[in-house]
Amino acid sequence: MNARNVWCGANADGLHHSNFSVRRDVKVAGVLEVATARDGDPSPVGTGVLRIKRGIEVGHIFKLGTKYSEAMKCEVADPQQKMIPLTMGCYGLGIGRTVAAAVEQNHDDDGIIWPVPLAPYTVALLSLQRDKEVLDAAEKLYESLVAAGVEVFWTTATSVPA
């Protein structure tokens, strides 16, 4: 807005004007805050600076305003008994993307490390040999875990995917 003596186009290819000054040379209809925020910009609340960090969107909130309530004539009486359209909003939480985000944050070379609240089972019990001693021990473990209220996935398959 206060730019003075800068360069601008000259309405002819290959030529430029020097000494263009916004306040003098254009009729400014208004000053708007429409620039994309950058890391380090002053904070709009007046203290500190903005920081840009990587995030994962797992859900969002929309203010729908009165767009749909007006269209559907969904109205309520205001304190003066005048009918006004409801202000609407909606929330969305993506179950699939929440799981995807959790996996992205919790894994190693061998695969997913489930955060306990998302894990399909708390314990996976693999009895890798078929002899009675192993199966009996596994069953005993399985029963004591179930009795303790732990969710167990027990498989007697002798080969499991890595």
Next chain:
Amino acid sequence: MLYEAIRADETSFVCAVLIRGDLEINEVKLPKALGVAHVRLVPEDRLPRSQGASPASSGRSA
């Protein structure tokens, strides 16, 4: 940058947005600030041209 600002009733007006060269116009903020439904850049073939100069040369005449 020349933008066509389009209101909810589909009437529109054209406005020139001047911005510092190191900043970018945010096309979410712009319609909100102008109080219109959405904005779009004026297509190149509709940009005003003076004396056959390309739109990128728009500016101040002598």
